[in-house]
Amino acid sequence: MKPALICLLLFLAACNSAPKQEALSGDYPIQPVNFTKVHFNDEFWAPRLQKHEEVTLAYTLDQCDSTKRILNFEIAAGRKTGKFNTVYPFDDSDVYKIVEGASYALQVKANPALDARLDSLIDLFGDAAEDDGYLYTNRTIDPVNTHPWAGHERWELCYDNSHELYNMGHFYEAAVAHYLATGKRSMLDLAIKNADLICNDFGPGKIERIPGHQVIEMGLAKLYRITGDPKYLKEAQFFLDLRGGDPKDQYRQNDIKVVDQRKAVGHAVRAGYMYSGMADVAALTGNQAYITAIDSIWEDVVRGKIYVTGGIGATGNNEGFAEPYALPNYSAYCETCASIANVFWNHRLFLLHGHAKYIDVLERTLYNALLSGLSLSGDRFFYPNVLEARRNRERSPWFSCACCPSNMARFLPSIPGYQYAVRNNELYVNLYIGGHAEIDLGDNTVQLDQSTRYPFDGRVNIAVTPARTGKFTLKLRIPGWAQNEAIASPLYWFDQAAAAPVTVSVNGKTVSYKVVDGYAVISRKWKEGDNVKVDMPMPVRRVFANEHVKSDLGRQAFQRGPLIYCFEGQDQPRPETIHYLVDKDAPAGTAFEKDLLNGVQTITVQGRFLEETESGPVETPATMKAIPYYAWANRGKDYMSVWVPYDKDYATALPAPSIASRSKVSASEGVRGNVEVVADRINPAGDESPYIHWWPKFGTREWLQYDFQEAARVSSVQVYWFDDSPNGGCRIPASWKLLYRKNGRWQEVPNPSGYSATKDAFDRVTFDPVTTDGLRLEMQLQEGVSAGVYEWVVE
CATH class of the missing domain: 2.60.40.1180 (Golgi alpha-mannosidase II)
Structure with missing residues (x-):
């Protein structure tokens, strides 16, 4: 097989010593250059790849060990005894993805210790697999008492959340990566045995159930390339063509046949992996109907469903796509895994069509929404990547559902493979x-x-x-940004032509x-x-959004080259970035600051800080500094804004201080979000409004508390509940009451007017005036759901 074709197997996963394969008759008309033939030595990416090798790989593998993901394999293998130890039945996949990333790293630089660690893990996978190749630790450990999502029998719930097929898709990708990196067949043989089992069990007249989470389609295509066995390619197409059996299942892209799909719907990671799998199968079989579908879906995305950062998937309820132009900033989801899937998909579209617009989207995503998912230290991660924050976001060391950290671990070392074709x-x-x-x-x-x-x-x-x-x-x-094109659609545009x-x-x-x-x-x-x-001249560009994007009306974003910028609180005279206004014609400057965030190009612009005071509104001139979006949240929790108002009608002044805003805010254990937002004096307004919640605590009694700076006389409060029904997990509480502190003890306020609980409105309760140094809101959550609060006003 030609080296250019080998690289496609893993987006450039082959190496000079890779095993030879027979040429395939059909494939992508354009071939990526093997990433092992590309070596970075720049000041931006080379240090990141070094950090990945030295920190991220070891860290994520150690996390898989400390969170007992590897212990699950040891118990399934009979080396140890015990029960299934982790939260989800698909936790096996995290280990596979990191093995894939480590295999990529081995192809770039020899690492005997890492090589030996992978050999040990692969031996463990082999011992954990059942005799016929089935590998799913949750069922093997205790076939009688499986996870509720796993089902009582093999494949019973594979169409839902068992993720048996999803796990194996990642296993196949890792197996091919390891084989091409080392020439060892240990993991590849396990993958082939498992794939033979799946081909035997699934197919026309056999089990006909879709994979609940797509990715096996890409894995099977890679197995076909490495083995030349057509049954794997046929199985990939079988799984794709099987979709469309449930008109209500947009979430899994199962509502209509894949060849008839024209819009991006449902879970964004599932979608991106499916579109990539369709591209692979189309390239290998010449299936034009697949290409027509994914071309149309791409147009749907770039015309109304992609963020200026290149992130996709606007809502957390479905971790996926919303209606066109529904692109909220504060509640943006933009899952890191979805950005990786978006890169996969756009790269494949380029390989099919040869148009730079796909690389433009890939680059936008890579440098912004995707790179934001990993800290500069290499060991902290974002799951969602929001475009606005109010001291409520920070990267995490790990997640119970750890798909994003493990995905970053596998993706980063493959970046050189996207450079040439x-x-x-x-x-x-x-x-x-x-x-x-x-x-x-x-x-x-x-x-x-x-x-x-x-x-x-x-x-x-x-x-x-x-x-x-x-x-x-x-x-x-010639990047779109250098040709006065923000994106290949009317969704975003620049203020004026480049200089x-x-x-x-x-x-x-x-x-x-x-x-x-x-x-x-x-x-x-x-x-x-x-x-x-x-x-390519790189002036500072102002970006504006289509008028149908309500969240960005009257606002502008800043871009320079491929980088989207944001304003982070600690770089401003006042940290509350949501209360600034920047005129459209305010001059902007730029400078490289080598000691800031590992060295970044910053943008400075003149703005005004808006606030309400007891004597009236005040506008204070301010020199504002913007940093590249990928670099935010590396200095602790803070305010952050990508879009800033230029139109006063869409600007929000900092409200005058109140009893609540001066108070210390606290809440019962398990609260999620920055509790201070309930006292920010900003009335809720849909998806852009911050809130706190207690999900996944259901049916419990929770509390929210103000400790006043000094005793005050109060006689009423208003509460605006967070309720994301029908799709979310929070509802108005079953009941609530208000307590005040008297002589160090909590007691209910006297003669309350009544505790109504209403969705999408303030609930006000009046009571006989009391002088106190604190108030407590107690709520009883409904059974089976949680609750939350947007705003709590004290009067």
């Missing part, structure tokens, strides 16, 4: 990152050496060194070029010593 004698330069590449192009070999400070600087130098002088075409991507066009020179002479499908096309006879320079 080839088709016949055409060489695509997709990403501008400093480093060295050796690329097979027809019967020639071409070395490319990039030097650049991208994404902070748009000047790129490329030394072109062919093994022998010859004619070929260099296709340099200067992109220039390209060869051997010091500026050349004219045609832009074809987003690429500057340069065809010539290349020789050793040739040099190409690309100069």
Whole structure:
């Protein structure tokens, strides 16, 4: 098999010593360059990949150990005794994904200790597998008392949340990665045995149930490539074509046949993996109906369902897509795994069509929504990636559902594989990152050496060194942002044209070029010593959203190059970033600050801080600083805003101080969110309003408390409950009451007017005036659901 085809197996997972395979008759018309042939040496990505190797891989594997994910395998293997130890039956998959990432890392740099650790884990997987290849620790440990999501029998609930097939999809991807990295068949043979079992059990006239979470389709396509056995490809297509059996199941993209789908719906990670699997099968079989479907779905996404950061999946209720233009900022979901899936999908679309617009989306996602998912330290993670925060967000060391940390562990070392691609004698330069590449192009070999400070600087130098002088075409991507296009749709746009066009020179002479499908096309006879320079001016750009995006009306975001910027509280004169206004024509400057957040290009702009005081409204001039979005939340919890108002009608002034806002706020154990938001004096207004909640505590008695700065006379309160019915898990409480503190003891306020509990409205209770230094709100949660609070006003 040609090296270019080998790399596709794992988005560039092959290496020079990879086992040889027979060529396949059909595949992507464009082939990515093997990522082991691409080595970064820049100041942006190279240190991140080093951090991944030194910190993230070891950290995530250690977390799998300390959270007893690996112990589950040891018990299933009979090496130890005990019960299933973790929360979810799909926790096995986290270990597989990290093995995949570690395998990628082994292909880049030898690491005997890591190699031995993987051998040990793979031996464990083999011992944990049942005789026929079935591997699912939850069932093997205790077949009688399985997790409720697992079902009593194999595959019984695979269409729902057992994730037996999902686990194996990640296992297959890891197995192929490990085989290509090391030449060892240990994990690959386990994968083949399991896949043979699934092919035997599932199919027409056999078990006909969809995978509840897509990914096995991509894994089976990789097994087909590595083995050449067509049954794996047929099985992938079987699972795809089986979807469409439940008109109510948009969540799993199971409401209509995949070939008839034209809109992105449901769970965003499931969707992105499915669209990627459809692309793989389409490339290998020539299935044009799949391509028509995913092309239409892509248009649906870029026209109204993607954030300016490149994140997808707006809502937490379904961890997925909402209606077009429903892109809230404070409650944005933008799961890290969904960003990775979005990169997978857009890369495959590029390989099918060769248009730069797909790499533009990939780049937007990669540098913003995706990179935000991992801390600069390499050991803290975001699950959702919001576009506005009010001291209520920080990265976590781990999650009970740890799909995002393990996904970051597997994805990062594969990034070099997205930089270049080839088709016949055409060489695509997709990403501008400093480093060295050796690329097979027809019967020639071409070395490319990039030097650049991208994404902070748009000047790129490329030394072109062919093994022998010859004619070929260099296709340099001219990013949409450098052509006055924020995105390939009317969803976002820039305020004005760039100050200067992109220039390209060869051997010091500026050349004219045609832009074809987003690429500057340069065809010539290349020789050793040739040099190409690309100069992409990087002015500060203001981004505006389509008027149908209600959350962004009257607001602007800032972009420079591929980077979206945000305003974080500690960089401003006052931390509450939601109360600033920046005029549309306010001048903006930029500077590189090497000692800030590992070195970032910042933007400064003049704004005004708006607040209400006892003597009236006040606007205070302020110099504001913006940092790249990916870098926020590396200095503790804080306010953060991507979109800032320019229109006063959409600006929010900081309300005048009140008894509540001056109080210390506390709550019963298990509360989620920043409790101070209940006293922020901002009336709730849909998805952009902050709240606290006690989910997943159901039917319990909870409390919320104000400790006043000093005793005050009060006679009424208003409460606005958080209720996300019908799809969410919070409802108005079954009952509630108000207590005040007297002589250090809590007692109910005298003569309350009544405790109504209403959705989407303030509930007000009056009582005989009391002088107190504190109030407590006690609530009894309904059975089976939780509760929350938007706002609590004291009068």
